[in-house]
Amino acid sequence: MSLLEVRAPLDDLVDALPEGRVLTDADTTGRYVHDEAEWAPAGAPLAVVRARSTAEVQAVVRWCLANAVPLVPRGAGTGLSGGANALDGCIVLSLEAMDAVLEVNAAEHLAVVQPGVVNDALRARCAQEGLWYPPDPASSPWSTIGGNVSTNAGGLCCVKYGVTGDYVLALEVVNGLGEVVRLGRRTAKGVAGYDLTHLVVGAEGTLGVVTEVTVRLRPARSPEATVAGYFSSAVDAGRAVAAIAAAGVRPSALELLDKHCLKAVDDWKNLGLSMDAEVVLLGRSDAPGAAGDAEAAQMLACFTAAGATWAAQSTDQAEADALFEARRLAYPALERLGPLLTEDVCVPVAALPEMLRRIEATSLVHDTRIANIAHAGDGNLHPLIITTPGDDAARARAQLAFDQIIADALDLGGTVTGEHGVGLLKMAGLAQELGPEVVAMHRAVKRALDPHGILNPGKVVA
Amino acid sequence: MSLLEVRAPLDDLVDALPEGRVLTDADTTGRYVHDEAEWAPAGAPLAVVRARSTAEVQAVVRWCLANAVPLVPRGAGTGLSGGANALDGCIVLSLEAMDAVLEVNAAEHLAVVQPGVVNDALRARCAQEGLWYPPDPASSPWSTIGGNVSTNAGGLCCVKYGVTGDYVLALEVVNGLGEVVRLGRRTAKGVAGYDLTHLVVGAEGTLGVVTEVTVRLRPARSPEATVAGYFSSAVDAGRAVAAIAAAGVRPSALELLDKHCLKAVDDWKNLGLSMDAEVVLLGRSDAPGAAGDAEAAQMLACFTAAGATWAAQSTDQAEADALFEARRLAYPALERLGPLLTEDVCVPVAALPEMLRRIEATSLVHDTRIANIAHAGDGNLHPLIITTPGDDAARARAQLAFDQIIADALDLGGTVTGEHGVGLLKMAGLAQELGPEVVAMHRAVKRALDPHGILNPGKVVA
Numbered sequence: 001m002s003l004l005e006v007r008a009p010l011d012d013l014v015d016a017l018p019e020g021r022v023l024t025d026a027d028t029t030g031r032y033v034h035d036e037a038e039w040a041p042a043g044a045p046l047a048v049v050r051a052r053s054t055a056e057v058q059a060v061v062r063w064c065l066a067n068a069v070p071l072v073p074r075g076a077g078t079g080l081s082g083g084a085n086a087l088d089g090c091i092v093l094s095l096e097a098m099d100a101v102l103e104v105n106a107a108e109h110l111a112v113v114q115p116g117v118v119n120d121a122l123r124a125r126c127a128q129e130g131l132w133y134p135p136d137p138a139s140s141p142w143s144t145i146g147g148n149v150s151t152n153a154g155g156l157c158c159v160k161y162g163v164t165g166d167y168v169l170a171l172e173v174v175n176g177l178g179e180v181v182r183l184g185r186r187t188a189k190g191v192a193g194y195d196l197t198h199l200v201v202g203a204e205g206t207l208g209v210v211t212e213v214t215v216r217l218r219p220a221r222s223p224e225a226t227v228a229g230y231f232s233s234a235v236d237a238g239r240a241v242a243a244i245a246a247a248g249v250r251p252s253a254l255e256l257l258d259k260h261c262l263k264a265v266d267d268w269k270n271l272g273l274s275m276d277a278e279v280v281l282l283g284r285s286d287a288p289g290a291a292g293d294a295e296a297a298q299m300l301a302c303f304t305a306a307g308a309t310w311a312a313q314s315t316d317q318a319e320a321d322a323l324f325e326a327r328r329l330a331y332p333a334l335e336r337l338g339p340l341l342t343e344d345v346c347v348p349v350a351a352l353p354e355m356l357r358r359i360e361a362t363s364l365v366h367d368t369r370i371a372n373i374a375h376a377g378d379g380n381l382h383p384l385i386i387t388t389p390g391d392d393a394a395r396a397r398a399q400l401a402f403d404q405i406i407a408d409a410l411d412l413g414g415t416v417t418g419e420h421g422v423g424l425l426k427m428a429g430l431a432q433e434l435g436p437e438v439v440a441m442h443r444a445v446k447r448a449l450d451p452h453g454i455l456n457p458g459k460v461v462a
Numbered sequence: 463m464s465l466l467e468v469r470a471p472l473d474d475l476v477d478a479l480p481e482g483r484v485l486t487d488a489d490t491t492g493r494y495v496h497d498e499a500e501w502a503p504a505g506a507p508l509a510v511v512r513a514r515s516t517a518e519v520q521a522v523v524r525w526c527l528a529n530a531v532p533l534v535p536r537g538a539g540t541g542l543s544g545g546a547n548a549l550d551g552c553i554v555l556s557l558e559a560m561d562a563v564l565e566v567n568a569a570e571h572l573a574v575v576q577p578g579v580v581n582d583a584l585r586a587r588c589a590q591e592g593l594w595y596p597p598d599p600a601s602s603p604w605s606t607i608g609g610n611v612s613t614n615a616g617g618l619c620c621v622k623y624g625v626t627g628d629y630v631l632a633l634e635v636v637n638g639l640g641e642v643v644r645l646g647r648r649t650a651k652g653v654a655g656y657d658l659t660h661l662v663v664g665a666e667g668t669l670g671v672v673t674e675v676t677v678r679l680r681p682a683r684s685p686e687a688t689v690a691g692y693f694s695s696a697v698d699a700g701r702a703v704a705a706i707a708a709a710g711v712r713p714s715a716l717e718l719l720d721k722h723c724l725k726a727v728d729d730w731k732n733l734g735l736s737m738d739a740e741v742v743l744l745g746r747s748d749a750p751g752a753a754g755d756a757e758a759a760q761m762l763a764c765f766t767a768a769g770a771t772w773a774a775q776s777t778d779q780a781e782a783d784a785l786f787e788a789r790r791l792a793y794p795a796l797e798r799l800g801p802l803l804t805e806d807v808c809v810p811v812a813a814l815p816e817m818l819r820r821i822e823a824t825s826l827v828h829d830t831r832i833a834n835i836a837h838a839g840d841g842n843l844h845p846l847i848i849t850t851p852g853d854d855a856a857r858a859r860a861q862l863a864f865d866q867i868i869a870d871a872l873d874l875g876g877t878v879t880g881e882h883g884v885g886l887l888k889m890a891g892l893a894q895e896l897g898p899e900v901v902a903m904h905r906a907v908k909r910a911l912d913p914h915g916i917l918n919p920g921k922v923v924a
Contacts, residue, residue: 107708107812130710152653163651166628179899187808188840189625190877191614191664192895193884193922194904198657207656219710246569248592248681288753346649350569378650415652422655433654437641441911442656448910449903460655 009067010047013091016059023048032074032094033086038339040082040424045072048092054172054180054211060093061209062178064454071454073205075115075147078139080342081423083151083204083459093209095146101125102212109217110169110186115146115210122215131217134161137419138328146210152202154419156253156327159377160286161218163419165201172212173200176450186214199445204421205456207449224252224284225296226320229303229311230277234258234360234372237279238353240306241376244283245349249298252286254377255327260386261373264333265326273326277309281376282323330373334384341385341398344426345409346418349379358408359383366401368394380418381409406432422460430460471529472509475553478521485510494536494556495548500801502544502886507534510554516634516642516673522555523671524640526916533916535667537577537609540601542804543885545613545666545921555671557608563587564674571679572631572648577608577672584677593679596623599881600790608672614664616881618715618789621839622748623680625881627663634674635662638912648676661907666883667918669911686714686746687758688782691765691773692739696720696822696834699741700815702768703838706745707811711760714748716839717789722848723835726795727788735788739771743838744785792835796846803847803860806888807871808880811841820870821845828863830856842880843871868894884922892922 014022023029024047032048046069051057064071073093074084086092099116106129113122119140126133136155137143143153148164149171170184184190184197200208231237237256244251258279266273281303285295296313303311314320334340347355356372359381363370374381383405385398406416406429416429431439442461476484485491486509494510508531513519526533535555536546548554561578568591575584581602588595598617599605605615610626611633617625632646646652646659662670693699699718706716720741728735743765747757758775765773776782796802809817818834821843825832836843845867847860868878868891878891893901904923
């Protein structure tokens, strides 16, 4: 499509919106082309729109419908599967400027927010009212609630408290016909019709554009006890995690990170992290009072029985917080070292030791450096395949390792994506996991709710 | 359709299944025509099939597809909205004979069951492994997991632990094309594609026939502390409930029942229940140790502040269990007195006192007896409109009261159905609640997944 052909329709869009919403200069639009999935392809958008209201979003969707232009909605762009990557000739619709917390309701334990509210900002706002918004992806200082909803983001607390979708009560959505609709409810329970709310959650913008989110909150919780264990192998650490699950302990976090991650964080931030372990497990319990100490003791016993070289409950809150900060910074720290190919497989917890063993084997077979961070408590692994920029042979080996890890996860009864979403990177894996009949059901639903095919086409299901 | 026209195709169905599966004599089929929604219409089925395997279910669906015959799946028939009621000329497909618990997995905290497993039977089986399946509709001694899933059933524990859908990890389904598909996963987390699992949950058999369910389990919990409060009005009791929610207390149950209910149960079962109160609130806490006593004390303080005429923590486990048994028996006890028109509205908890006030007003305006039972802690009310058999004028007044209660619930930000489902009785209310655009989205999804319109047609959305 040449500039001449598109000038007139794009002018209509510019006219339909307040001044300054439509951005076309390459310097600006370049910042909206990619999410954090460095290996996923990205196209050249026609324009970027920074919407400030539901009415503006609706105007954009209607313009896309009228002009058969694909629409790619995005939040902060911290996604890891390419779901927010631009398509050639598309409109990228940024929701990040719609960042108002509209309501925090202590009586009903809910909040109503615009999609651009940053995850940590919502948590801080709720804390002022003695309330807690649990979902905490590692990207929480930057990622937005709209993006969290669209990817059904996980996080550290999921092992006990579930994922973003478990906290979504209602959505306002601009649907595939350009209508503003409300899905879900404000009440604690409700079964009025199909659960279209959770159909849109995790759909990565392919079934509608989320313009408002009503989330469920919990009362503020007890302070957490923290335990740490050092292991000489990932497999040993995996055995500790499986033992904790089998014992019926419910940690409020149970994270694994290996020496590659610790070193990358320490080289970057100088947190003074110990490098004495190949693998570290970090556990937390937020059970109140004596129950919390009992859970911490149970976790330590499992660490020791699985062969930990050192294990202890932290008595120093600053030290405990530094360890979890290291966990949170592991991804950006490793990103500094070269293009990362990020896995997000999730396996049954009992299969964790075997999956970690296979990842080690894959690293050797394909001569590829693989760092491990994991929400170990729920079997969700993030093997990070690190390559050297410009080394094409290494890149080819990395792709083979990526495919092998997906095959192993499926073989062990797992899924190709625990929390990052399908985007572009996991589309092949998705088809492998679901099979042709279920993929066909996805396509039927997609056609039903986006009959004109403008909503983030070519993502999730082709 | 005359018998002559249908004889040949029905013979095909009989031939496709083992002997004895297809039932056509009126005495037997009559028991499969209705659920417990006495006011909902029911048609005359062509036949009833009692399936014993997924392959048999698939054979029935394929036969229905080939012969354009509507299919009505059902579990134990304890539904309260008419969702399982027969349609003229349909096949009623009973899943109750598929009642095997296939797996209880302590390492992964999950169980895999056939749809005909009775709710209490699954709970008892899990308890043997130190595990707990929380969802506990009042019908738990009779209702099946398949029916619970298809209606997304609630229950007493929901106020703290959520509804059936919160425990569904995966489903095996025979879809609208007659294919056997697996939706969901066995892992703790997973975002591989659209959440078709929870689209089928609560869809009342209109999007697929559930043939296997994988549920999430929790570790067995602490024994519960029980508190009871007597109130001279439902509105006072409602104020106590709103105060408990606002205080951030998380009871493991918080139930309301009025004198009509207590008397009906006592007349039937001679439990020796006190009749000193107009309304009783029953609260429970399963927080461990001192935290449980603290929650019980907080609930009692809220009872007293709201005007309870008597309130105490139960020290006698048998007495506490009798009170909750009365709650569970309230519906069948009232059913003995005459046809019940059952409401299932759910309102924001802070609106509970006002909703209870409006129900009292409706009872007076329409000269209709209304008994109240409620999962009060989550704002889910079951006003039961009681009429005398054969009194047409009373029946007309009851219908007016029913419509008024729905209008009031919507006016207060509530929903027409908290846990019973839409079935036939709430279809008008559903359209009122959702509006035409969202109803159109429902129809589009229905057409996408049931393109031949054979799956429980005319239920939920017309």
